[in-house]
Amino acid sequence: MGLLKYIASLTLVASVAIGNAQTHVFDVKTNKLGTEIPQTMYGIFFEDINYGADGGLYGELIKNRSFEFPQNLMGWMSFGDVKLQDDGPFERCPHYVRLSVCKEASKWTGLQNEGYFGIGYLKGADYRFSVWARVPNGGTAQFKAQLIDPSTMSERQQYLGEATITVNSKEWKKYECTIKCADLVEKGSFRILLDHSSSPVDLEHISLFPKDTYKGDDNGLRKDLAEALEQLHPGVFRFPGGCVVEGAELESRYQWKNSVGPVENRPLNENRWLHSFDNRLFPDYFQSYGLGFYEYFRLSEEIGAEPLPVLSVGLACQYQSKNHQPVDQLQPYIDDALDLIEFANGDPAQNKWAKVRADMGHPAPFNLKYIAIGNEQWGPEFPVRLKPFVEQIRAKYPNIQIIGSAGPDSEGEKYDYLWPEMRKLKVDLVDEHFYRNEAWFRQAGNRYDNYSRKGPKVFAGEYACHIDGKKWNQFQAALFEAAFMTNLERNADIVRMATYAPLFAHVEGWQWRPDAIWFNNTQKFNTCSYYVQQLYATNKGTHVLPLTMKGKPVAGNADQDGLFASAVYDKNQQMVIVKVVNTSDKEQSFLLQQQGKPLDLGKVEVTTLMADHPEAENSLDNPTRIVPVSAVKSYKMGDDLAIPANTFMVLKFHRK
Numbered sequence: 088m089g090l091l092k093y094i095a096s097l098t099l100v101a102s103v104a105i106g107n108a109q110t111h112v113f114d115v116k117t118n119k120l121g122t123e124i125p126q127t128m129y130g131i132f133f134e135d136i137n138y139g140a141d142g143g144l145y146g147e148l149i150k151n152r153s154f155e156f157p158q159n160l161m162g163w164m165s166f167g168d169v170k171l172q173d174d175g176p177f178e179r180c181p182h183y184v185r186l187s188v189c190k191e192a193s194k195w196t197g198l199q200n201e202g203y204f205g206i207g208y209l210k211g212a213d214y215r216f217s218v219w220a221r222v223p224n225g226g227t228a229q230f231k232a233q234l235i236d237p238s239t240m241s242e243r244q245q246y247l248g249e250a251t252i253t254v255n256s257k258e259w260k261k262y263e264c265t266i267k268c269a270d271l272v273e274k275g276s277f278r279i280l281l282d283h284s285s286s287p288v289d290l291e292h293i294s295l296f297p298k299d300t301y302k303g304d305d306n307g308l309r310k311d312l313a314e315a316l317e318q319l320h321p322g323v324f325r326f327p328g329g330c331v332v333e334g335a336e337l338e339s340r341y342q343w344k345n346s347v348g349p350v351e352n353r354p355l356n357e358n359r360w361l362h363s364f365d366n367r368l369f370p371d372y373f374q375s376y377g378l379g380f381y382e383y384f385r386l387s388e389e390i391g392a393e394p395l396p397v398l399s400v401g402l403a404c405q406y407q408s409k410n411h412q413p414v415d416q417l418q419p420y421i422d423d424a425l426d427l428i429e430f431a432n433g434d435p436a437q438n439k440w441a442k443v444r445a446d447m448g449h450p451a452p453f454n455l456k457y458i459a460i461g462n463e464q465w466g467p468e469f470p471v472r473l474k475p476f477v478e479q480i481r482a483k484y485p486n487i488q489i490i491g492s493a494g495p496d497s498e499g500e501k502y503d504y505l506w507p508e509m510r511k512l513k514v515d516l517v518d519e520h521f522y523r524n525e526a527w528f529r530q531a532g533n534r535y536d537n538y539s540r541k542g543p544k545v546f547a548g549e550y551a552c553h554i555d556g557k558k559w560n561q562f563q564a565a566l567f568e569a570a571f572m573t574n575l576e577r578n579a580d581i582v583r584m585a586t587y588a589p590l591f592a593h594v595e596g597w598q599w600r601p602d603a604i605w606f607n608n609t610q611k612f613n614t615c616s617y618y619v620q621q622l623y624a625t626n627k628g629t630h631v632l633p634l635t636m637k638g639k640p641v642a643g644n645a646d647q648d649g650l651f652a653s654a655v656y657d658k659n660q661q662m663v664i665v666k667v668v669n670t671s672d673k674e675q676s677f678l679l680q681q682q683g684k685p686l687d688l689g690k691v692e693v694t695t696l697m698a699d700h701p702e703a704e705n706s707l708d709n710p711t712r713i714v715p716v717s718a719v720k721s722y723k724m725g726d727d728l729a730i731p732a733n734t735f736m737v738l739k740f741h742r743k
């Protein structure tokens with residue numbers, strides 16, 4: 088057994104404070120590989136909340152492109168002779184507009200779209216404009232498609248780029264062109280301007296995307312936001328919600344079948360977050376379904392995460408509604424689940440939903456392994472509905488893992504009722520949610536140490552620290568999440584996946600905070616919580632290593648001075664990785680006492696995440712105020728280690 092005592096010349100804080108401090112001894116059994124850590128361990132959960140999809144991750148810049156919002160011209164300013172029609176070429180999106188030249192020769196006809204809190208344009212970037220059009224009475228129509236800077240202060244011309252489109256067919260056809268943008272504009276708009284000599288023209292599905300989408304995909308994603316997801320190295324990708332799966336009423340639940348096939352024919356759905364809070368009301372919040380299940384599966388594949396779709400169990404959001412599908416009429420809902428498995432994995436020659444996938448460009452299966460039924464459900468109405476799903480999925484697809492739910496609470500009546508029910512139904516994993524304050528996180532360091540190892544495993548599907556009274560992304564919240572995650576890591580035999588929530592928020596359109604990534608129309612920033620997730624995912628290792636202090640897990644207990652710690656071994660890199668979180672206001676010293684092959688002390692990779700104030704946070708103006716800082720350190724036997732107050736530290740030791 089070797090005693091390794093390392094001193095932190097770790098810098099950032101003067102090490103004087105440790106003079107009288109007690110050194111904490113962490114015993115790490117590096118010769119005793121524990122549970123294999125699943126690839127799915129740290130993942131992401133995406134929901135269309137906070138304008139996360141339309142107006143966020145989804146690349147479309149036009150709001151209400153198919154004129155299907157209940158107020159059909161919402162998002163559009165029309166001028167001149169513009170008439171709404173409802174017998175368009177797409178059955179489930181029948182509305183379109185007819186533009187005709189005004190009788191008064193000097194007047195203009197056209198339309199202007201406001202985008203989502205404006206349209207963000209990047210200087211020098213190309214934009215792909217497309218529209219379905221026809222000349223209903225024959226002749227030739229001409230109009231301009233213009234990228235507009237509506238700022239009245241600007242001295243330049245209003246348009247930053249334009250293209251002229253000529254339409255001369257009486258049949259509906261798709262017209263497409265590229266428009267280059269001359270400047271950066273945060274809150275632009277988009278204009279269609281009919282030529283004075285034009286024949287009347289019908290326009291439908293007016294669309295504008297940046298050409299440079301994530302991976303260059305058609306109907307693609309905003310690149311900077313999708314790249315931020317990729318950089319989280321998620322092992323699992325839960326979608327599409329959350330409460331949007333349930334709907335405020337059953338009618339507005341997320342229906343995946345409406346979200347696949349040609350985008351022009353995907354019907355609009357109300358977003359459940361439209362009217363959730365009257366102090367943050369967004370009457371224009373709808374789901375175009377442009378970012379649909381095909382795109383979610385494609386993204387899973389592109390970022391290397393296991394797809395984990397969530398489907399309605401036949402219960403609308405129980406906080407808001409008693410709208411439940413009767414148990415004896417659940418079959419269409421169950422069919423949605425069975426058909427989804429075919430959509431993802433089936434043979435296009437044998438199954439119509441698999442054929443939809445192939446026709447959309449992905450003949451190979453997506454290799455779906457997990458399906459969640461229900462989100463935050465509770466009470467007897469949940470298990471009674473989940474049961475027939477489980478029976479039918481098991482009968483047809485015995486290899487698919489089914490995820491149930493422990494309800495909306497981390498403990499209490501609903502949770503106590505549901506766990507035994509989930510055991511009875513023999514689901515594979517139980518989805519637990521906990522949005523809790525710092526006091527809860529402080530005492531939750533042992534949450535999973537004594538969980539029953541029999542029956543379903545745990546999926547910590549939604550969690551975040553909400554600091555009392557200040558629900559934002561201050562550093563302190565992230566620190567408690569990092570502390571809590573040592574508990575997930577140590578218990579990887581029972582906790583098989585975990586996803587922080589929510590993922591995205593538009594700075595002008597949020598309903599819920601904190602969130603992992605914030606953005607406006609042209610920029611984004613990662614929060615401290617994002618970096619905590621990233622540090623865990625990129626240092627998840629392959630096996631748990633036992634790490635204790637005086638024989639107990641280091642979990643922030645009364646005699647542990649606010650310290651939390653866990654360790655893993657990475658067999659591919661042959662590295663021991665130790666995570667330590669100091670949630671106290673004092674620097675703490677520790678030493679590692681290890682049993683196992685010697686480690687290379689000359690080249691230790693040390694990464695710290697710390698802030699100058701617990702309430703400090705990143706922002707659009709200062710996106711990198713708090714980021715992980717890495718350095719390679721050299722230690723000698725007998726050195727001590729110190730971790731500054733309120734700090735998350737990851738230490739990576741190579742084997743000698």
Ligand code: AHR
Nearest residue numbers: 329330331462463588589
């Ligand atoms: O993540 C925000 C919401 O929190 C989710 O939609 C829901 O599952 C939970 O209540």
